[in-house]
Amino acid sequence: MRLLALALHRLVWFVPTVLGLLVVTFVISRVIPADPVALVAGETATPAQVEALRRELGYDRPLPVQFADYVARLVRGDMGTSLFTRRPIVEDLAHRLPATIELTVVAMVVSVLVGIPLGVLSALWRNSLLDHALRVVTVSGLAIASFWLGIMLQLLFAMRLGWTPLNGRLQGFPPQSITGFYVVDAALTADWATLATALTHLALPAATLAVPALATLVRFTRAGVLDVMQSNFVLYERAMGLPRPLIVWKYMLRSALTSTVTQIGLLFGILLAGAVVTEAVFDWPGIGTYAVSSILRSDYNAVMGFTVWAGTIFIVVNLLVDIAHTLVDPRERA
Amino acid sequence: MSAAWFVLRRLARDRSALLGLILIALLVLAALLAPVLATHPDDVFELHPAKRLRAPGGEHWLGTDRMGADVYSRLLFGARITILIGVIAVGASLLIGVPVGLVAGHFHGWFSDLLMRVSDIFLAVPQVVLAIAIAQTLGPSLPNVILALSVTYWPWFARVVYAETRGLQKEIFIESTAALGASPWRLTALHVLPNIASPIIVRASIGMGFTILTAAALGFLGLGPPPPTPEWGRTIAESREFLPDAWWYATAPGLAIFLTVMGFNLLGDGLRDVLDPRLRRASTAPDD
Numbered sequence: 256m257r258l259l260a261l262a263l264h265r266l267v268w269f270v271p272t273v274l275g276l277l278v279v280t281f282v283i284s285r286v287i288p289a290d291p292v293a294l295v296a297g298e299t300a301t302p303a304q305v306e307a308l309r310r311e312l313g314y315d316r317p318l319p320v321q322f323a324d325y326v327a328r329l330v331r332g333d334m335g336t337s338l339f340t341r342r343p344i345v346e347d348l349a350h351r352l353p354a355t356i357e358l359t360v361v362a363m364v365v366s367v368l369v370g371i372p373l374g375v376l377s378a379l380w381r382n383s384l385l386d387h388a389l390r391v392v393t394v395s396g397l398a399i400a401s402f403w404l405g406i407m408l409q410l411l412f413a414m415r416l417g418w419t420p421l422n423g424r425l426q427g428f429p430p431q432s433i434t435g436f437y438v439v440d441a442a443l444t445a446d447w448a449t450l451a452t453a454l455t456h457l458a459l460p461a462a463t464l465a466v467p468a469l470a471t472l473v474r475f476t477r478a479g480v481l482d483v484m485q486s487n488f489v490l491y492e493r494a495m496g497l498p499r500p501l502i503v504w505k506y507m508l509r510s511a512l513t514s515t516v517t518q519i520g521l522l523f524g525i526l527l528a529g530a531v532v533t534e535a536v537f538d539w540p541g542i543g544t545y546a547v548s549s550i551l552r553s554d555y556n557a558v559m560g561f562t563v564w565a566g567t568i569f570i571v572v573n574l575l576v577d578i579a580h581t582l583v584d585p586r587e588r589a
Numbered sequence: 590m591s592a593a594w595f596v597l598r599r600l601a602r603d604r605s606a607l608l609g610l611i612l613i614a615l616l617v618l619a620a621l622l623a624p625v626l627a628t629h630p631d632d633v634f635e636l637h638p639a640k641r642l643r644a645p646g647g648e649h650w651l652g653t654d655r656m657g658a659d660v661y662s663r664l665l666f667g668a669r670i671t672i673l674i675g676v677i678a679v680g681a682s683l684l685i686g687v688p689v690g691l692v693a694g695h696f697h698g699w700f701s702d703l704l705m706r707v708s709d710i711f712l713a714v715p716q717v718v719l720a721i722a723i724a725q726t727l728g729p730s731l732p733n734v735i736l737a738l739s740v741t742y743w744p745w746f747a748r749v750v751y752a753e754t755r756g757l758q759k760e761i762f763i764e765s766t767a768a769l770g771a772s773p774w775r776l777t778a779l780h781v782l783p784n785i786a787s788p789i790i791v792r793a794s795i796g797m798g799f800t801i802l803t804a805a806a807l808g809f810l811g812l813g814p815p816p817p818t819p820e821w822g823r824t825i826a827e828s829r830e831f832l833p834d835a836w837w838y839a840t841a842p843g844l845a846i847f848l849t850v851m852g853f854n855l856l857g858d859g860l861r862d863v864l865d866p867r868l869r870r871a872s873t874a875p876d877d
Contacts, residue, residue: 272709275710279710280722283723284726287726288726288727394854394855395851398798398847398850398851399847400806400809400846402809402822403825403842406829406832406839407840410836415833524715525715528716531810532809535810546721550721550811553725555726558721558722562721566713569714570714573713
């Protein structure tokens with residue numbers, strides 16, 4: 256019951272935060288530009304066409320009315336129509352969502368599976384060669400521009416060595432669609448050849464996306480474990496003669512991971528923001544590529560749709576992380 | 590002055606902070622002395638089609654680009670843009686974020702809550718996403734990139750300053766100064782600000798690295814200053830169609846971004862260790 260109350264308490268903050276995000280995007284799209292309708296209409300439109308469009312879109316009404324209308328439409332899932340594909344933006348985004356989720360989840364899983372153990376080892380063997388090497392890797396991982404890392408990986412592995420494809424998500428026809436995730440669909444239909452090409456296509460973009468997240472995770476896990484190592488309960492467990500692996504991998508990790516769980520929420524932000532440029536580099540047919548090509552085509556509605564979508568997802572994930580945090584840490588439940 | 594000297598000496602003892610300082614010094618030197626250091630200073634605007642895509646060698650240390658311009662010389666002039674974007678964007682974020690944090694921290698009530706809620710909304714969305722939306726609306730140009738980055742970065746300062754100011758209010762010396770009848774202005778300027786300067790400086794250094802990285806991404810996406818500006822992110826985007834042959838064209842600006850951001854990150858970490866022993870204990874072991 257306490258948990259339910261807590262979840263509800265967080266939910267109360269969710270609505271004003273999303274509403275605030277909508278105010279920000281509304282201001283960016285309708286208030287900042289000198290004439291938002293002219294932007295939508297494009298450079299070739301005549302003044303008469305612009306005026307007609309202004310009435311059609313309802314941009315001649317007072318701003319508060321426009322905002323209420325904007326929110327009402329979004330609640331119904333209407334983000335407007337893309338100026339380029341001429342389809343509802345929600346449809347465009349939904350169509351591309353599985354590709355982005357597949358890429359992001361793989362990058363997240365890789366960074367968690369590699370980053371957390373490395374962080375623990377780095378803390379346990381403090382000042383060892385491994386610790387110093389990992390420090391160089393994490394400092395570099397946070398300083399590298401992900402779009403450049405992606406291009407360098409393409410240059411080395413795709414162009415020079417020819418080990419991986421240059422870009423795209425698949426070669427040949429996609430597997431029979433069950434979940435929309437090619438890796439899962441190919442495995443479910445036992446289509447091993449497709450699975451293999453899906454995985455080789457994933458390798459470079461997932462690695463590019465995982466690097467900054469991995470660096471963050473190693474850093475925080477190391478700091479968390481070092482902090483816990485000094486604590487009284489670990490001293491007590493050692494005095495009790497508990498086996499070291501049990502102390503390290505069960506009790507210490509559990510305690511150290513509470514801060515890491517919060518980090519995973521932030522990590523998701525890194526991944527989402529990184530996906531925009533990473534997808535653009537690898538022509539990955541997800542929402543990041545959609546956002547970037549919309550920028551290049553001045554498809555102004557689609558860019559705003561993407562911003563609202565990405566912002567909302569990020570806020571939802573942080574909400575879930577908050578709740579997960581209380582589940583992992585018994586102290587929070589008291 | 591002696592405080593700054595003390596900090597510098599402590600930084601110089603920390604090897605990675607020293608490396609950060611050296612990298613930043615090199616960047617500043619490159620920007621200031623670009624016309625002197627450049628081997629082909631006119632190549633920022635001049636075209637030499639006959640010399641396009643030459644490999645690195647005697648005359649062109651880092652090769653030439655698609656216009657036949659010297660990559661090394663353009664890189665130096667690009668450092669000016671990078672510093673300009675970083676300094677103005679972080680400076681503007683400081684000018685907005687610090688007062689907002691101070692006001693929200695000093696006064697208690699609905700207005701403070703509102704200020705912090707507004708900054709939470711900005712923090713709730715990845716910076717790149719909002720900056721893309723703003724830069725796209727305003728059109729690609731240098732001032733617009735700086736504006737987009739400032740509008741999205743100030744909440745970080747507001748949050749740090751707010752938390753520190755609220756923490757200080759529990760301190761006895763602040764409470765007694767207020768009890769003696771010091772005005773909010775005097776209290777803030779003479780007692781609060783000097784005591785929260787360290788976390789602000791640390792955040793500013795890390796913010797420089799972060800802002801420069803985001804600016805490069807915006808440039809790469811075509812939202813930065815238009816050509817022929819030698820902005821590093823845009824240069825990388827331009828170089829892509831000439832891979833894998835003209836590898837130097839894509840490699841050089843990426844390395845420049847990498848070293849610059851690393852410089853500010855290392856300096857930020859080092860400053861945190863020197864200026865704020867409390868934070869040091871939280872992130873690393875005491876004997877580390």
